[in-house]
Amino acid sequence: MAAVESGEPWRLAPHQLLDAFSDINICAPMVRYSKLPFRALVARYETHITTTPMILAEEFSRSHHARDADFTTNSEERGTFSLVPDQNRSEAKGKMDAVQVRGALVCQLAASRAKPFADASQLVSPFVDGVDLNCGCPQPWAYSEQIGSYLLRQPETVRDMIRAVKSRLGDGYCVSVKIRVDSDLSNTDTLVRNALHAGASLITIHGRTRTQASASHPVNLESVRFAVEAAQSCGLQTARGTANGDAWIVADGGAGGRVPTVVNGDIWTLDDAVNARVQTGARGAMSARGLLANPVSVPLTSGSFFWKLQYT
Numbered sequence: 001m002a003a004v005e006s007g008e009p010w011r012l013a014p015h016q017l018l019d020a021f022s023d024i025n026i027c028a029p030m031v032r033y034s035k036l037p038f039r040a041l042v043a044r045y046e047t048h049i050t051t052t053p054m055i056l057a058e059e060f061s062r063s064h065h066a067r068d069a070d071f072t073t074n075s076e077e078r079g080t081f082s083l084v085p086d087q088n089r090s091e092a093k094g095k096m097d098a099v100q101v102r103g104a105l106v107c108q109l110a111a112s113r114a115k116p117f118a119d120a121s122q123l124v125s126p127f128v129d130g131v132d133l134n135c136g137c138p139q140p141w142a143y144s145e146q147i148g149s150y151l152l153r154q155p156e157t158v159r160d161m162i163r164a165v166k167s168r169l170g171d172g173y174c175v176s177v178k179i180r181v182d183s184d185l186s187n188t189d190t191l192v193r194n195a196l197h198a199g200a201s202l203i204t205i206h207g208r209t210r211t212q213a214s215a216s217h218p219v220n221l222e223s224v225r226f227a228v229e230a231a232q233s234c235g236l237q238t239a240r241g242t243a244n245g246d247a248w249i250v251a252d253g254g255a256g257g258r259v260p261t262v263v264n265g266d267i268w269t270l271d272d273a274v275n276a277r278v279q280t281g282a283r284g285a286m287s288a289r290g291l292l293a294n295p296v297s298v299p300l301t302s303g304s305f306f307w308k309l310q311y312t
């Protein structure tokens with residue numbers, strides 16, 4: 001248990017965090033908002049994984065001006081959390097108390113082709129713990145550029161993009177995909193299966209279709225559950241064997257090594273996060289507008305915000 005004895009927090013990729021620990025909270029990608037200061041803020045209050053705003057891969061890989069404008073980070077922005085591992089593995093059973101774990105940072109990229117996606121991923125990879133492919137942006141300009149929600153019905157393109165990053169950065173590198181559900185769920189099924197067979201490390205599912213606005217359509221947790229079950233039925237175990245250092249003890253924890261899924265949509269409080277996880281079977285919960293409205297909203301419900309105010 002060298003990492004624990006040395007006092008260094010464990011450093012795990014996003015899919016490993018989701019595999020090893022229940023109740024992982026995630027800050028959604030938000031154009032204009034989920035930049036460094038906001039990410040650093042929510043990371044102080046039990047948001048374990050944070051995500052950059054969507055960055056255009058083509059421009060990012062071509063221009064250092066775009067890189068300077070679109071992405072900043074520092075060594076302080078990730079939080080350190082005290083988490084109790086799920087203990088399914090026999091080595092861990094009954095042995096594990098809470099461990100100190102470093103939060104993770106994900107860079108979300110928008111791309112329509114494999115090469116720019118791989119190029120941008122490679123450039124940003126030294127500074128983040130994983131990259132995410134945007135398959136949900138519903139804006140007309142994005143759709144006509146064949147990025148974002150356009151990809152919801154392009155499973156082969158998504159597959160090729162994931163494969164390109166995996167072959168560039170290695171099988172263990174975290175490549176996630178953030179999707180919306182489709183009005184025809186067979187398209188969601190095909191997309192999820194293609195992504196997973198290409199090696200996707202985790203899938204985030206926003207429970208609205210590309211024509212449903214957040215303001216007027218409540219999230220459809222049933223369709224998220226459908227996507228979660230499609231992912232689980234693939235039986236793929238990308239989390240297994242990819243944990244580093246002492247973290248191998250908790251890898252293949254509660255998720256059984258299965259590729260984890262994350263539910264997104266209308267999560268405003270800790271209770272909403274718990275409810276969404278229970279209703280859909282997803283391992284993690286992602287919030288956008290909830291965190292924007294109140295960056296401490298998740299821990300506020302659990303009382304830990306007050307704990308932190310008193311003791312830090």
Ligand SMILES: Cc1cc2nc3c(=O)[nH]c(=O)nc-3n(C[C@H](O)[C@H](O)[C@H](O)COP(=O)(O)O)c2cc1C
Pocket residue numbers: 028029030031032033052053054108134135136137178206214264265266267286287288289290
């Ligand atoms: C201001 C704002 C910016 C957003 N930018 C992005 C983005 O860059 N990439 C993305 O995948 N989704 C983006 N979204 C969608 C959110 O990540 C999320 O999927 C959606 O808001 C539903 O979650 P919520 O109900 O918790 O708000 C954005 C949402 C908001 C409100």
